[in-house]
């Protein structure tokens with residue numbers, strides 16, 4: 001069935017805003033939909049998917065849009081819609097536009113230059129090729145430029161994974177257990193979950209398998225004192241709180257009050273009562289210092305470029321620059337140094353990012369080790385084995401979408417000796 005003919009102009013309007021890259025694409029899309037409440041759900045879906053298709057394929061579509069007819073933004077919008085819903089579903093096309101889209105669809109992308117096919121900014125493409133070579137970069141870029149499946153985490157305080165599979169099947173929503181995370185489920189479609197009793201009752205949360213693994217790698221135990229230093233809206237906090245079986249004390253720190261506020265309703269659904277959200281002014285806040293040397297496990301899920309999450313946030317690649325990454329590096333080292341002071345002897349500190357860049361990952365971890373002789377690196381493979389998770393990515397946890405079907409994640413585990 002064809003979409004409403006205004007879908008192309010709505011897509012064009014949203015693109016005009018999103019391609020200014022002044023804020024996150026998902027906020028711009030949500031704002032537009034709030035301003036246009038009459039737009040039907042099928043149309044909204046098509047507009048959003050088309051905008052994301054343009055963000056994912058910006059270089060290739062930009063090149064295709066040099067041919068064709070009509071305003072440049074409409075050409076991009078049509079390419080996005082053709083990619084997202086197919087040419088036949090797009091109404092209101094002129095015969096010239098249809099012919100152009102059909103011509104473009106015939107182009108063999110293998111004939112395009114590699115850097116264009118990767119659809120990455122030049123600085124990032126060059127950096128990845130210098131590290132991994134062209135073939136590996138193209139395979140990574142290909143995985144990053146595809147939409148992610150939907151991963152769920154089962155709240156073990158409320159139910160079991162097998163019971164959720166059965167319950168979802170009644171909806172009917174088909175899912176399969178995630179390969180590594182013991183409480184994860186993967187759905188390949190995008191059903192609306194918000195109205196399911198399972199969701200409302202806090203039996204499931206949406207969380208990428210990689211993010212779930214970061215909660216496991218922290219290895220928090222019952223009754224421990226734990227800090228989630230950069231808790232944000234609490235994706236990992238909720239997972240850690242459940243791993244602690246709702247015992248002990250889990251502080252959720254963040255400098256962003258708005259983000260921490262989003263944790264509140266999730267906490268209420270989850271049934272957790274061991275979580276204590278705390279807004280801090282900065283990483284050296286007195287509230288942090290008060291806990292120095294008292295904490296068993298500290299997770300630093302550091303602010304980062306987010307380049308590992310391009311499957312979900314394709315705009316990030318166009319919004320980050322070498323300068324923004326350098327700025328983040330300063331912040332990352334500073335937060336890690338401050339968080340380390342919380343850890344008691346024998347306690348563990350985990351540094352994690354959802355970045356794929358060495359300078360946000362190994363470089364920060366190695367810099368920390370060099371400056372902190374009281375800490376040693378605990379090989380990630382050992383920690384994962386302790387957690388009975390069958391995954392060996394070496395001394396560090398390194399997840400990539402093409403190898404593990406998760407977002408890109410990094411984690412280093414440190415233990416304090418004295």
Ligand SMILES: C[S@@+](CC[C@H](N)C(=O)[O-])C[C@H]1O[C@@H](n2cnc3c(N)ncnc32)[C@H](O)[C@@H]1O
Pocket residue numbers: 211229230231232233234235236237253254255256259280282283301302303304335
């Ligand atoms: C990667 S996000 C955290 C995501 C979150 N852990 C989750 O699983 O949903 C990084 C967070 O670090 C926070 N942040 C930035 N600077 C900080 C600082 N100096 N101290 C603590 N948190 C900080 C940001 O507000 C952001 O919420």
